[in-house]
Amino acid sequence: MNISQQRHYETVEKAIVYIRQHLQHQPSLSEIAEHVHLSEFHLQRIFTEWAGISPKRFMQSMTKQRALQVLKTSDTLLEVADNVGLSGTGRLHDLLVSCEAMTPGEAKNLGAELVIKYGCATTPFGTAVIGWTERGICFLQFVDQDVSQTVAILQQQWPLASFHQSDAQPISESVFSGSGNKIHLIVKGTNFQVKVWEALVNSQSGQLLSYAQVAQKIGSPKASRAVGSAVASNTIGFLIPCHRVIRGDGDVGQFRWGSDRKVAIQGWEAARMDANN
Structure with missing residues (x-):
């Protein structure tokens, strides 16, 4: 980068x-x-x-009219993707990101015997702290505060793990370059949270979805509020693309790393999708 x-x-x-x-x-x-x-x-x-x-x-x-129009077509896009057996169109990192949930036992032992490497890296959206294991990326958070505070969040997730500072820039290059490398994620959450995160990973680059549409996608059409909680709990930014979830009225909504960064990522993805068309 x-x-x-x-x-x-x-x-x-x-x-x-x-x-x-x-x-x-x-x-x-x-x-x-x-x-x-x-x-x-x-x-x-x-x-x-x-x-x-x-x-x-x-x-x-950035106009709300565009957002509302995209929301109207999102159901169709998802339906087409499902009908052809795909989770997205393959642009950027779609179809190249896979999620694996920690087993209940692994989650319960709070990372005992788990080795996590971590480091700071530059990205197109500012500095990020990235954490990864031999099995994949487990943490990616953009930094708008002291880096040590963000590292502390990672360590609090896995208090019994062994942490080793390392060079995270090659990881960032793989994530944001669109090089086509397969990226594996390791997530820790409830069954419902994991279902929401997987649905987002399987969305299309540049696509926008309402909380209600995500709830419908995972088979829980009345769980829009719970979807919002799951989105807010995401600690693997960009790769679990919670930036694609907006309010049903077209408003950009909240974002763990700031709504301005959310708009920036949405526009960045949309530009690259247009360039590939």
């Missing part, structure tokens, strides 16, 4: 915050550029290099 890409994200994040705050006004490129203290040319270049689309097109993708 290029360090400049992370710096670009910091600039783009400021632009996204401004766009969201002034969405009804539909700010011009010059207004956005002035807010982030760049020329129009440099903002256009940095934004397009990071997102793959211009600030104007990104702004269009």
Whole structure:
């Protein structure tokens, strides 16, 4: 992951915050550029290099009308994918990510004899702490606080595990580069939580789903609130794509790592899906 890409994200994040705050006004490129203290040319270049689309097109993708339209077609997309025996379209990491739940015994022993490597890495969406075992990735959280606090969250999940700091950048490269490498996840949660997370892993890159649609997908149509709790409990960001879940009225909704980052990831995925069409 290029360090400049992370710096670009910091600039783009400021632009996204401004766009969201002034969405009804539909700010011009010059207004956005002035807010982030760049020329129009440099903002256009940095934004397009990071997102793959211009600030104007990104702004269009953020409108509630787009979200509502995507929600209307999501059921159809899921139905088609199910009918052909696929969980998604294969873009980005779809069909290349698999989930394996910890056994009840493994979860109960709180990680005894488990060896977890961890480290900080740059990503297109800022710094992240990543944890992994020989069996796969068990933790990925974006950092907006002291790194040690995020590492402490990982260690609290597995208090009896052995932790070894390591170079997480190659893991980040594999996750975010779209290289086609198979990625395996190790998750710890209730049966219901795991069902929700698996449904999200099996969604399409660039797709948006309401909590109700996820509940219907897992066969529990009245469990929208429980789906929301499961989404909020996710500690493997991006790979378990809880950023694809929005409110039924098209509002972006909450996100463990900030709604502005959620919008950024949604736009980033949508741009890459458009590029592949």
